[in-house]
Amino acid sequence: MPPVVKVQKPIDDVLSRDPALMSYDSAKYLFTDITFGVANEHRIIVERDLDGTLRSCDHDVRKRLNQVYFPMNGRKLKEPLMFTEQEKFNSLLERQKYEFILDRACVQYEPDEAAYQRITSITYQHVDLNKNYNLLRSTRHFGPLTFYLIWHQSMDGLMLEILQSGIVRDAVVLTALRHAIHGDVEEGDAARALAEQILPTPVQLRKPESITELDIQIDSKCIQCVEKYIKSNSAMKSQHELALQGFREDYQQLIDLTRGLKKAHGHA
């Protein structure tokens, strides 16, 4: 997963002022330490300005010089037009090429760059608005998307989608994450404890076809937990309740079916 971090602060530290070098040359000098085995972030890159001051380079210059000496596969020295031109970016969003946008942003930018955060946030908002969560579900970008939505208090669309696809366990994990970030969910600690229990179980991507008694036990707890969340925090209460009710009926049928089958096989 690409890390979710704060926007970087500009580097502005003067190493030395040497007025004796004031009109030594008509061009600025850049020095890069290209010693083997140093990470790009820790590399020493400095510039000697025309007025003789020696200062550390800012992020854009650092990025350019790092790319010149240690090129990263897929990154361009010049920003791709699809990120700089609004029209082209919007056309990509319209065509729902979210994964391509995010993958390319990962390669082109560092995660703490302002441009990266702008691009990803626009993309996440577009995904959220059009309910296209499934396009990102099995990618490395789903975690950051979920985090973004919860951070900005707009996770209800995702919650609805999860409930409609009938995966209560994910809904509980989402609630637990919200409680971990904001701490505003009623009985959030119960949700967190339940999430701890859920996480070791295999990931569900669709409605289960067969269930055990242990599954039934966990899922009924999950339903209670989600009910509480809907009552206390949800912004789309009626829709969530409707979706949960649909799930409950489906699940009851599934329980009846499995118990009936067991009885028919003579295990009960």
Place this chain on the structure above:
Amino acid sequence: MALYRNIRFMLNRITILSDLRSSVRFCSDQAESISEEAEQKEVDPTKDRTKIIPVETSIRYLQSKAYQQTYGEKPVWTLYRRNHKGGFAPRKTRRSCVRNGIISTGNPCPICRDEYLVIDHNNTKLLEQFISEYTGNILDAFKTGLCQKKHKELLVAIERAWDQGLLTYDVPFREYDYSLYYKNQSL
């Protein structure tokens, strides 16, 4: 007898000279030659490539019924076969199919033979046909049979389309070193 021979020789020289004068022109009649060329052009309008066709027309052509009838669902180069002597085709295709605005070969390459196929970064439906669906690489001119000139144009157009996001491709996977971001915490 000798005098008679001399006179005949002289007469011959004079006639040869006069012939020469009539055949050799010391000034050129340009107007005449241009009109001759124009006549030549009019002879084969199918080989004329001086007319520039806009990309929008080409894009519409690729969605048209006429295109469907000509090429079907297959890429435009599938039914093209290069002419060459011997059992193996030369590694390089010909330099160009068009000289002085006219098709100068009997077997022009798949792009040159159809004047409504225009290579441009906006014409993504055409560009896609030259990218391998399995590897995502641009197909070699040896396989597609494009002339070197058109192949070079194709490379530029595809690179532009990738840059502008008109065509998507598999971006190389970037691995993150998380220890750089957890500066004060142990993982």
